[in-house]
Amino acid sequence: MIDLYTWGTPNGRKVSIMLEEVGLPYTVHKVNIGEEEQFAPEFIKISPWSKIPAIVDPDGPGGEPISLMESGAILIYLAEKTESSLLPTEPRARYSVLQWLMLQIGGVGPLFGQAHHFLKFAKHDVPYGKARYKGETLRLYGVLDVRLEESAFLAGDDLSIADIATYPWVARHEWHQADLDEYPSVKRWFNVLTMRPTFEAGMKVPFLN
Numbered sequence: 001m002i003d004l005y006t007w008g009t010p011n012g013r014k015v016s017i018m019l020e021e022v023g024l025p026y027t028v029h030k031v032n033i034g035e036e037e038q039f040a041p042e043f044i045k046i047s048p049w050s051k052i053p054a055i056v057d058p059d060g061p062g063g064e065p066i067s068l069m070e071s072g073a074i075l076i077y078l079a080e081k082t083e084s085s086l087l088p089t090e091p092r093a094r095y096s097v098l099q100w101l102m103l104q105i106g107g108v109g110p111l112f113g114q115a116h117h118f119l120k121f122a123k124h125d126v127p128y129g130k131a132r133y134k135g136e137t138l139r140l141y142g143v144l145d146v147r148l149e150e151s152a153f154l155a156g157d158d159l160s161i162a163d164i165a166t167y168p169w170v171a172r173h174e175w176h177q178a179d180l181d182e183y184p185s186v187k188r189w190f191n192v193l194t195m196r197p198t199f200e201a202g203m204k205v206p207f208l209n
């Protein structure tokens with residue numbers, strides 16, 4: 001049974017959606033980042049940067065336990081552990097998945113996250129920060145929309161860990177003030193994924209599981 005350390009955020013929900021998709025049983029451990037539980041010494045042993053999500057798999061490579069931080073690494077690990085088509089082995093398909101996954105890890109997550117900070121949570125009004133990160137966020141929506149106009153999913157014809165990584169961020173579109181009607185292909189993709197029972201279940205973690 002995999003131990004999942006998470007909270008109700010886009011990064012956390014990537015992993016619960018993934019666990020639902022591949023059908024691995026898991027135990028949820030809530031790490032309330034609003035109460036600074038991420039700084040508990042026991043959690044830092046698993047996640048040195050004090051960030052959720054993290055997992056511990058008692059049945060890791062070689063039959064030994066493994067702990068992992070960083071959502072991208074966790075998605076790759078779980079896909080490979082289960083030999084899932086969510087990360088294909090055929091090289092062209094695999095690199096397509098990895099490039100869209102990396103765009104999420106290096107672009108969508110950090111920039112949407114900063115947009116949330118300046119638009120919703122900053123203690124002071126910072127017009128430059130709001131404009132900068134909302135602008136960069138909408139620029140990324142444009143990239144996603146062009147891509148999803150030409151293919152059903154981010155990496156191509158099939159669902160992949162790149163979609164799983166990106167979906168929970170787009171689910172917060174109201175927070176970063178993106179109007180999905182202006183990005184019809186993103187909206188089509190978002191609605192398709194929202195209908196999947198695995199995504200619905202994963203998005204409820206850790207509060208309703």
Ligand SMILES: N[C@@H](CCC(=O)N[C@@H](CS)C(=O)NCC(=O)O)C(=O)O
Pocket residue numbers: 009010011012033038050051052053069070071072105109
């Ligand atoms: N690059 C990391 C980012 C994880 C991350 O930013 N987690 C946030 C919640 S979405 C967190 O734990 N924040 C608590 C903190 O920074 O103290 C990943 O993809 O896993």
